[in-house]
Amino acid sequence: MNATDKFYLSVDGIPETFKSCNGHHQLRITRPVMQNITHSPMHQHRSSSSSKVSNISKAGMGIIKTVRGRWRQEKRGVACRSSSTGSRHSSSDRHLTRSVDLLELGLTKPKNCQRIVVLGAPKVGKTNILQRFLGRDFEERYEPTAEDFHRKLYHIGGEAYQVDLLDAARERNFPAKRRLSILTGDIFLLVFSVDNKESFKEVCELRDDIRAAKTKLMKLKDTSRVPIVICGNKVDLGAQRVVSRLEAREILGEDAAFFETSAKECTGLEGMFRALAALSGLPDQTSPLQHQTISLLAYQALCTGQRGRRGSRTPGLGAPCAAVDPLARRPSFTSDLQMVLGSSTKHKSEKCQIQ
Known part of the structure; x- marks a missing residue:
């Protein structure tokens, strides 16, 4: 291999070299270095290859400039990138540093804060139903749940409301954690898929477990007082259906809050969301x-009576509005356990219910 071939290989490897750097700036290749190469003794000895070396150096510098430009773009855009779960943040929310808890801030009443716990078998559409509730689009491709906690804040009729949504899918194989999530829930959304009979059986078992746990914790005499909404999802599948509406009604009972939905086509969801609101005492x-x-x-400004940022659209006090908290994270299991223990003490329970 002659000297010219070696030089071609080193320049052609520039893109791969930059890729291996993975965005680090330690590697610096400047124009003077390239100029020194073109004026090396080898270049003086082989005048016939001078044009090739000059062209290659320009090409190399073009690559360097392109990569540097990409670095600058990534640095500017890192604050507004959406997460892998598909959540979309408002550009004005990029400057937030912590989540908002209306109860801790004294901006609402305890009865206006509700936690909805979502349970069901994998691949039944729980995540997409939650995405619809948060005002987001349907995701066609299935991905295991990564983000299991969401918070939506409302301002309705001059009052502030907070709804926490906990998808307990990842606790399916951890009975103690799942039981803790059940005990801290105010209302429950159980989801099965109409093309999966096993998922329907799991929902029936979950309903019994929830009723047993909550009635024991709250000292309730009537298990039907536990607020549960059951959702038969994926009715758009049609021919693949194996759980009929009649069969579900016979097993669940006529008094059950049961809805058939399609998160993909956005059908049946409005009635289900209204039932969740009614059972939890929300508007x-x-x-x-x-x-x-x-x-x-803009929501914070509305609640505190301050003027919103310039350019933000803040509705009047009479217009219902809501905001999704992009920084909300699931409360720790320790704080959830303290909540349950406090509730147990209030109702004079003899022992902890997490068993």
Whole structure:
């Protein structure tokens, strides 16, 4: 291999070299270095290859400039990238540093804060139903749940409301953790897929477990008082259906809050969301179609009586609105356990219910 061939290999490897650097800036290749190469003794000895070396050096510098430009773009855009779960943050929410808890801030009443616990077998559409509730689009490709906690804040009729959504899918194989999630829930959404009979059986078992746990914790005499909404999802599949509406009604009972839905086609969801609101004592306007979505900063300004940032659209006090908290994280299991123990003490329970 002659000297010219070696030089071609080193320049052609520049893109791969930059890729291996993975965005680090320690590698610096400047124009003077390239100029020194072109004026090396080898270049003086082989005048016939001078044009090739000059062209290669220009090409190399072009690659370097392109990569540097990409670095600058990535640095500027890192704050507004969406997460892998598909959540979309308002550009004005990029400057938030912590999540918002209305109860801790003294901006609402305890009865206006509700936690909805979502349970069901894998691949039944729980995540997409939650995405619809948050005002987001349907995701066609299935991915195991990564983000299991969401918080939506409302301002309706001059009052602030907070709804926490806990998808307990990842606790399916951890009975103690799942039981803790059940005990801390205020209302429950159980989801099965109409093309999967096993998922329906699991929902029936979950309903019995929830009723047993909550009635024991709250000292209830009537198990039907536990607020549970059951959702038969994926009715758009049609021919693949194996659980009929009649069969589900016969097993669940006529009094059950049962809805057939399609998260993909967005059918049946409005009635289900309204039932969740009714059972949890929240206004009907908490349903996604009944309010306007604003940024979290605009919501905070609305609740505190301050003027929003310039350019933000803040509705009047009479217009129902809501904001999704992009920084909300699931409370620790320690704090959930303290909540349950406090509730147990309040109702004079003899022992902890996490068993």
